[in-house]
Amino acid sequence: MKNGEVILAGFGGQGILFMGKILAFAAMIEGKKLSWLPSYGPEMRGGTANCHVIIDDNEIGSPIVTRPNILVAMNKPSLDKFEDTVLEGGYIFVDKSLIDRNVKRDDVKTIYIDATKIADDLGNKGLANMVMLGSLLKATDIFTIDEIEDTMKKSLPKSKQALVESNMKAVKEGYSLV
Amino acid sequence: MSEKVLMKGNEAIGEAAIRSGCRHFFGYPITPQTELSAYMAKKMPKIGGVFLQAESEVAAINMVYGAASAGVRAMTSSSSPGISLKSEGLSYIAAADLPCVVVNMVRGGPGLGGIQPAQSDYFQATRGGGHGDYHLIVLAPNSVQELAYLTAEAFNLSEEYRIPAMILGDGTIGQMMEPVDFDLIPEPVYAQKPWATNGTEGKREKNVTETLFLEPSELEERVFEREKKYDVVRENLQRYKSHDTDDADIIIVSYGLTSRVVETAVKILRSEGIKAGAIRPITLWPFPEKVFKEVHPKAFLSVEMSMGQMVEDVKLACDCSVPVHFFGRTGGVIPTPDEVVNKVKEILKEVE
Amino acid sequence: MSKTIYEKPHSLTETNFHYCPGCSHGIVHKLVCEVIDELEIEGKTIAVEPVGCAVTAHNYFNFDVVQAAHGRAPAVATGLKRALPDRVVFTYQGDGDLASIGTAETVHSATRGENITVIFINNTIYGMTGGQMAPTSLPGQVTQTSPYGRDTHTQGYPVRICEMLATLDGPSYIARVSTDSVPHIKEAKKAIKKAFENQVNGKGFSIVEILSTCPTNWGMSPVEAMERLRKEMIPYYPLGVFKDVEEVNE
Numbered sequence: 001m002k003n004g005e006v007i008l009a010g011f012g013g014q015g016i017l018f019m020g021k022i023l024a025f026a027a028m029i030e031g032k033k034l035s036w037l038p039s040y041g042p043e044m045r046g047g048t049a050n051c052h053v054i055i056d057d058n059e060i061g062s063p064i065v066t067r068p069n070i071l072v073a074m075n076k077p078s079l080d081k082f083e084d085t086v087l088e089g090g091y092i093f094v095d096k097s098l099i100d101r102n103v104k105r106d107d108v109k110t111i112y113i114d115a116t117k118i119a120d121d122l123g124n125k126g127l128a129n130m131v132m133l134g135s136l137l138k139a140t141d142i143f144t145i146d147e148i149e150d151t152m153k154k155s156l157p158k159s160k161q162a163l164v165e166s167n168m169k170a171v172k173e174g175y176s177l178v
Numbered sequence: 179m180s181e182k183v184l185m186k187g188n189e190a191i192g193e194a195a196i197r198s199g200c201r202h203f204f205g206y207p208i209t210p211q212t213e214l215s216a217y218m219a220k221k222m223p224k225i226g227g228v229f230l231q232a233e234s235e236v237a238a239i240n241m242v243y244g245a246a247s248a249g250v251r252a253m254t255s256s257s258s259p260g261i262s263l264k265s266e267g268l269s270y271i272a273a274a275d276l277p278c279v280v281v282n283m284v285r286g287g288p289g290l291g292g293i294q295p296a297q298s299d300y301f302q303a304t305r306g307g308g309h310g311d312y313h314l315i316v317l318a319p320n321s322v323q324e325l326a327y328l329t330a331e332a333f334n335l336s337e338e339y340r341i342p343a344m345i346l347g348d349g350t351i352g353q354m355m356e357p358v359d360f361d362l363i364p365e366p367v368y369a370q371k372p373w374a375t376n377g378t379e380g381k382r383e384k385n386v387t388e389t390l391f392l393e394p395s396e397l398e399e400r401v402f403e404r405e406k407k408y409d410v411v412r413e414n415l416q417r418y419k420s421h422d423t424d425d426a427d428i429i430i431v432s433y434g435l436t437s438r439v440v441e442t443a444v445k446i447l448r449s450e451g452i453k454a455g456a457i458r459p460i461t462l463w464p465f466p467e468k469v470f471k472e473v474h475p476k477a478f479l480s481v482e483m484s485m486g487q488m489v490e491d492v493k494l495a496c497d498c499s500v501p502v503h504f505f506g507r508t509g510g511v512i513p514t515p516d517e518v519v520n521k522v523k524e525i526l527k528e529v530e
Numbered sequence: 531m532s533k534t535i536y537e538k539p540h541s542l543t544e545t546n547f548h549y550c551p552g553c554s555h556g557i558v559h560k561l562v563c564e565v566i567d568e569l570e571i572e573g574k575t576i577a578v579e580p581v582g583c584a585v586t587a588h589n590y591f592n593f594d595v596v597q598a599a600h601g602r603a604p605a606v607a608t609g610l611k612r613a614l615p616d617r618v619v620f621t622y623q624g625d626g627d628l629a630s631i632g633t634a635e636t637v638h639s640a641t642r643g644e645n646i647t648v649i650f651i652n653n654t655i656y657g658m659t660g661g662q663m664a665p666t667s668l669p670g671q672v673t674q675t676s677p678y679g680r681d682t683h684t685q686g687y688p689v690r691i692c693e694m695l696a697t698l699d700g701p702s703y704i705a706r707v708s709t710d711s712v713p714h715i716k717e718a719k720k721a722i723k724k725a726f727e728n729q730v731n732g733k734g735f736s737i738v739e740i741l742s743t744c745p746t747n748w749g750m751s752p753v754e755a756m757e758r759l760r761k762e763m764i765p766y767y768p769l770g771v772f773k774d775v776e777e778v779n780e
Binding site for chain 2: 060
């Protein structure tokens with residue numbers, strides 16, 4: 001699968017928007033049509049943050065994702081809010097370190113990843129988003145690991161190039177778990 | 179080969195403005211357009227430009243008035259409540275026939291309203307907003323690429339006609355990221371500005387930028403002259419995009435972000451065999467009336483993020499020849515394609 | 531043989547003033563234009579005129595003029611000066627314009643140290659609209675909108691702009707002068723000249739408050755009006771230099 005309507009959701013500070021940017025940037029490099037839309041406003045501060053990414057071969061209509069085929073939920077309120085919106089046969093990725101319930105639906109593919117714990121073991125809880133991204137790549141095949149590594153190198157500013165290695169380590173860890 | 183960059187809409191406006199020769203930006207913080215000010219604050223000092231955070235929206239628009247009267251390309255941006263405050267200045271700028279670009283990233287209203295996207299400033303933008311007989315050129319982009327394109331256009335058009343131009347966006351268009359290629363935006367076309375109050379140097383008669391004419395016949399004459407200019411703009415500047423209109427039973431009219439929701443809705447409708455088409459005004463003033471004379475649907479549907487402010491323009495444009503329906507969400511709620519689809523089906527049931 | 535001992539400044543036009551007999555605007559226009567002539571800056575000067583009696587000052591100035599909305603002159607001047615840093619930009623404003631509806635623009639252009647010159651006519655009344663209470667009207671002053679005299683309990687106290695702005699770090703020169711006598715008018719010209727020189731030398735925001743008369747709306751003869759200025763206004767609005775960065779530095 002190379003196209004997708006994705007909702008990434010969690011707490012502010014989990015790198016939700018960044019995860020979305022990587023997908024969007026990768027799509028741009030691949031010559032795809034794409035849109036990236038963040039939630040904005042006071043809810044960014046400590047509340048929930050989410051971001052809608054659409055990747056397609058054709059021009060993108062509404063940039064608002066109402067029926068995602070991929071949901072990444074990195075906290076319980078996000079799963080509660082978006083679980084029902086996922087298309088039948090779509091994917092729900094759950095950070096089970098932070099979400100103490102299972103997906104209720106049985107018509108979607110569910111992937112549980114202990115992302116925050118794994119990231120912590122890697123030495124940085126902040127990499128949980130990258131662990132989730134890795135599992136998403138493996139399960140959906142939306143981009144290859146190499147494409148994502150290339151994207152990171154191209155999209156991160158010079159001052160942050162050093163982070164590519166640690167980010168990719170987390171991505172690969174997530175990839176290996178699916 | 180030109181290169182695409184991934185950018186937020188608000189930032190793309192800033193970059194396009196800079197590439198269009200704008201070196202004077204006066205702003206005041208307000209959600210959801212602050213990224214534009216932040217972008218200008220970062221970029222302007224590096225290129226010898228001016229970024230100034232004014233003490234108020236009122237001051238910001240009057241700084242634009244001053245800079246524009248000096249003959250430079252000047253700009254300000256805000257969101258709905260801030261535009262209300264700027265309306266006084268816009269009336270003066272229009273009255274002084276000064277070019278400038280004003281961005282409104284519309285949020286829900288009235289009052290303080292909300293911070294989520296809306297289109298409820300349509301009347302304010304297309305009917306003037308401030309006092310007196312005047313218009314702004316109002317451009318309504320629906321993508322980040324078009325935001326950049328129309329920002330560049332706005333500077334050129336505003337100078338060509340000496341009419342202030344407004345980019346009417348919304349919170350979503352400003353916040354979203356899409357690839358944008360700045361090689362595709364128009365080059366700046368600079369007009370001569372013999373009227374600029376930039377110092378006589380002892381070489382010419384003095385210039386006066388003024389808006390007060392106590393003699394009624396003199397003021398009337400000036401308003402008449404301006405109206406002639408507006409007529410030229412009405413004739414030459416109508417812009418729109420349309421699709422699937424030839425055989426359409428129903429044509430959905432929408433602009434900005436909403437037009438993208440409609441695009442998706444039309445696809446769904448067509449896939450179900452329903453003959454739906456779309457017209458998207460790109461200039462809201464002048465409203466693209468001409469295209470409405472060329473299409474023959476059984477009904478129009480105006481879809482907006484407001485309570486139907488564009489409906490009357492659609493009615494006027496089609497001379498009320500067929501029913502004009504309305505569907506809208508407001509207060510920061512964005513209509514979904516499914517809602518539009520259902521509304522169309524409802525209307526067509528009535529028609530048949 | 532005749533010898534010229536006085537000439538109308540070149541930057542002042544031939545147009546007769548529309549101002550009332552005994553009004554200080556004429557005096558101040560002439561002082562400003564003399565200074566512009568003496569500094570040889572006519573060709574690079576841009577005035578920003580207010581809403582008030584001086585709204586048509588461009589009829590009297592031989593240089594570029596921008597007419598601002600009520601109170602917005604310092605913002606307009608800011609835009610002009612930022613666009614044209616090598617030009618000389620000054621605002622000419624009355625008390626309603628500068629100290630009431632435009633207070634924010636006044637205070638913020640001052641605190642930014644905007645490199646402009648502000649000429650502030652304080653005659654304690656709204657002239658153009660026919661004599662209403664101004665922010666600078668004195669306690670007890672009878673106007674159209676304070677018919678029983680300005681009651682400080684309900685209508686507050688006059689604003690002393692110079693004193694207020696002198697608390698800021700931004701301004702470089704703040705002075706209050708008067709037009710009630712020849713020596714005071716000479717002082718006034720000195721202050722105006724300094725306020726323009728400061729701008730030419732890039733020293734930042736300079737304001738000269740000029741105590742002025744409005745015989746028509748005060749209901750007085752020109753002579754009585756000068757008397758009032760001297761006896762009532764100067765005690766409330768003391769003359770002098772409130773801030774001069776140069777002097778502090780020396």
